[in-house]
Amino acid sequence: MSTDAANIPEAETGTDEKKLSKKELNKLAKQAKKAELKKNSTQGQQENQGVEEEEDISEGKYGNYELIQSSERKTITFTLVNKLDESYDGKMVWIRGRLHTSRVKGKTCFVVIRQQISTVQVAAFAGKDDISKQMIKFIEKVSKESIVDVADCIMHSTRY
Incomplete structure (x- = not known):
């Protein structure tokens, strides 16, 4: 905890005006830790997206149909x-x-x-x-x- 409080700039600790209480220092340390975790999680998500974008070997074999509108007639025979x-x-x-x-x-x-x-x-x-x-x-x-x-x-x- 003391290392986190030491990393906070002097303007935030208020050495010029008044000293921050222990509770306020802990609050600032938690916010800094939360921001760091958020930054790390977004980096992890970007890395995961890179993994997902590998070559799709089944491309064209699945997906959504376009609106049919009876413009063409398909000759697929469906089995019950x-x-x-x-x-x-x-x-x-x-x-x-x-x-x-x-x-x-x-x-x-x-x-x-x-x-x-x-x-x-x-x-x-x-x-x-x-x-x-x-x-x-x-x-x-x-x-x-x-x-x-x-x-x-x-x-x-x-x-x-």
Whole structure:
């Protein structure tokens, strides 16, 4: 504490007019410490942003659609979730549904997509199949009940 009080300029300590009390010196020391911590935290955030801006290997595979306005007709065939069974195992399908829940933990993301009363779980792992950390963060930020389109290979669980 005494070193912090020694670093305060004479104008602040008031040696010319009157001496500051111990309480006021502690208050000034706390403010100086708080300002230093704030400065360090902003530097840390800038360093973290530099890490996040690494190359996005899954660029173009995710994002928001533009306003459709029926200007073009897409020929995507969506599969109904309640129709998914063992016959789709290993096949590439498109699913459109509402994001029911999502959970992100590190480089792993689990999402449940709902169509009416049927649900399907989607798992995404950063570092596999051209999935980047930026894609996982994008998935994490999608709000619940948003309509999402997912295209991927179906893999049935062996837990049944």
